[in-house]
Amino acid sequence: MNAIAFLxxxxxxxxxxxxxxxxxxxxxxxDFYNPFSQFVVKATQxxxxxxxxxxxxxxxxxxxxxxFAYVLxxxxxxxLQLVLTNGGVAFSxxxxxxxxxxxxxxxxxxxxxxxxxxxxxxxxSQGQSPIEYVMHQLTEPMTAPIRRVIxxxxxxxxxxxxxxxxxxxxxxxxxxxxxxxxxxx
Numbered sequence: 001m002n003a004i005a006f007l008x009x010x011x012x013x014x015x016x017x018x019x020x021x022x023x024x025x026x027x028x029x030x031d032f033y034n035p036f037s038q039f040v041v042k043a044t045q046x047x048x049x050x051x052x053x054x055x056x057x058x059x060x061x062x063x064x065x066x067x068f069a070y071v072l073x074x075x076x077x078x079x080l081q082l083v084l085t086n087g088g089v090a091f092s093x094x095x096x097x098x099x100x101x102x103x104x105x106x107x108x109x110x111x112x113x114x115x116x117x118x119x120x121x122x123x124x125s126q127g128q129s130p131i132e133y134v135m136h137q138l139t140e141p142m143t144a145p146i147r148r149v150i151x152x153x154x155x156x157x158x159x160x161x162x163x164x165x166x167x168x169x170x171x172x173x174x175x176x177x178x179x180x181x182x183x184x185x
Contacts, residue, residue, distance in 0.1 A: 005083050012076035016103070017110050018043050019069040024110070026062050030137040034130045044068070073099040073106070101178065102185045105171075112167055114138055119160045139163075 022044045024030075025037055032041065044065070051064035077099060081089050118135040125132050143159035150158050175182040 005080055008079055008083055009076065012072060012079070013106065016069055016072050016076070016106050017113075019048075019065060019072060020107055020110050022048065023062055023065045023069065024138055025134070026065070027060050028138050028141060029060075030134055034134050036131045036134045070099060070103055073103045077102075098181070098185065101182065105174075105182070105185050108167055108171060111142075112164070115160050115163055
């Protein structure tokens with residue numbers, strides 16, 4: 001059953017990241033005509049589209065997409081319980097706040113992966129990739145303020161490294177505040 005739980009968890013985690021990526025693309029006002037952005041929109045539109053007609057946005061925050069990501073996180077834990085307990089599901093109030101924490105951790109993981117992809121592509125790409133362009137649009141609001149404080153040293157941009165250290169610090173801090181449950185999410 002552990003192998004099936006791994007596949008279920010991975011499937012949900014990847015799709016939750018795509019939904020959070022849509023939320024981030026909208027928040028950053030990234031180019032929605034970019035092929036990468038179009039993939040994200042098409043992968044989430046069947047559910048998010050009807051939800052957006054019912055749930056309004058709050059400024060630049062798309063509440064329908066955020067709610068969909070939260071419901072997916074709850075569904076992930078319910079399906080995992082079904083798989084690991086052979087059909088038994090125990091609902092508890094902890095499920096809702098654990099799902100919220102898991103969504104927060106998934107958002108941090110998404111920021112990490114987007115930063116990593118941007119860093120790797122900056123080494124190997126010639127700047128013509130549509131994916132690199134979107135990664136730049138997503139991360140530039142976070143890296144630009146750091147770059148103003150810590151300028152490039154010998155042509156080497158350290159802003160992504162500073163963000164990696166900040167993300168790792170935030171992850172450890174959340175573990176200190178919340179406890180060991182944070183690292184099990």
